[in-house]
Amino acid sequence: MAALISLFMAIAISLLITRIAAEALTLTGLSRESAEFQARSAFTGAGFTTSESEQVVSHPVRRRILMWLMLLGNAGIITVISSLILTFIGTRGAGDWSLRMGLLVIGLVLIWIVATNRRFSRYLSKIVYWSLQRWTHLDVRDYASLLRLSGNYAVMEMQVAPEDWIANKPLCETHLRQEGILVLGIQRLNGHYVGAPKGGSCIFSGDILILYGRLSTLNELDSRKQGPSGEQAHEKAVATQAQLLAHEQQE
Known part of the structure; x- marks a missing residue:
């Protein structure tokens, strides 16, 4: 025993x-x-x-x-x-x-x-x-709390395919901020990493994007393809984000 x-x-x-x-x-x-x-x-x-x-x-x-x-x-x-x-x-x-x-x-x-x-x-x-x-004398932070990774918000990696809506565009032309999406970084195929990319940074096929935003919006962006359907999906996401912001301001 x-x-x-x-x-x-x-x-x-x-x-x-x-x-x-x-x-x-x-x-x-x-x-x-x-x-x-x-x-x-x-x-x-x-x-x-x-x-x-x-x-x-x-x-x-x-x-x-x-x-x-x-x-x-x-x-x-x-x-x-x-x-x-x-x-x-x-x-x-x-x-x-x-x-x-x-x-x-x-x-x-x-x-x-x-x-x-x-x-x-x-x-x-x-x-x-x-x-x-x-x-310890080191800076230890709960990054999940800092980024508010709860509810519907998340950080996600997205690999860009040639047929994706976001492929081969400067970041400024995607207007992802209007959808409530922040691009935290871009991992290039050659191993180069672009942290906090600016609007002039181009998104190429094969890049891996580190994105922050609502999980539903991120998943939709990951499946969004080029063409009229992609533009319609972008406009819908922008409208949805505007409604959410208006609702938050009223609370």
Whole structure:
């Protein structure tokens, strides 16, 4: 029974460590999905892809977080495996084995419920944010909150295809601001990145645009094609944005 308790403690601590690390990575600017994946990858030592790892190791706080995850992950996995083996060694008959298996399942379910609880996540996020502000000298911000990535607003990457409505046009001619869309950056095919592009920046086929705006408008723009239908869709999006602005001013 002592081995079973040790197993529960090891699993709970491992989940807590990865959750804390994911929250910390989120506060450094990573998306929540990417932060959770990177935290679990570093802790288990699996699935750490090159493109995503470059985003992590380029930031000093992220490097420090992942370094501790890698160190703790090795000890945590070994502890879980050894405790699991010891749990079922020396069982006295089928009844004892079934009892331990039942307790194991119940314990894992309870741990999972707590680990995925949203209220727990909110409290944990506040604690991690306070800790990073208290014990580090680096500027850590919740970029999701700064950009108001809630409700219908999002940041999205869009690859420009030759037949897209936006292809081969200067940014100033697209009038995307009138649709409520901001172009944060342009990733060229040759690897050059244009941050905060000006109106004279041309959008070419193959470019990857980093856009900010209402998700419904971004998705419509991604599927918008050249021709009269594209111009009509643009005019409709402009009219919709004007109505939203008028409604917001009345509130």
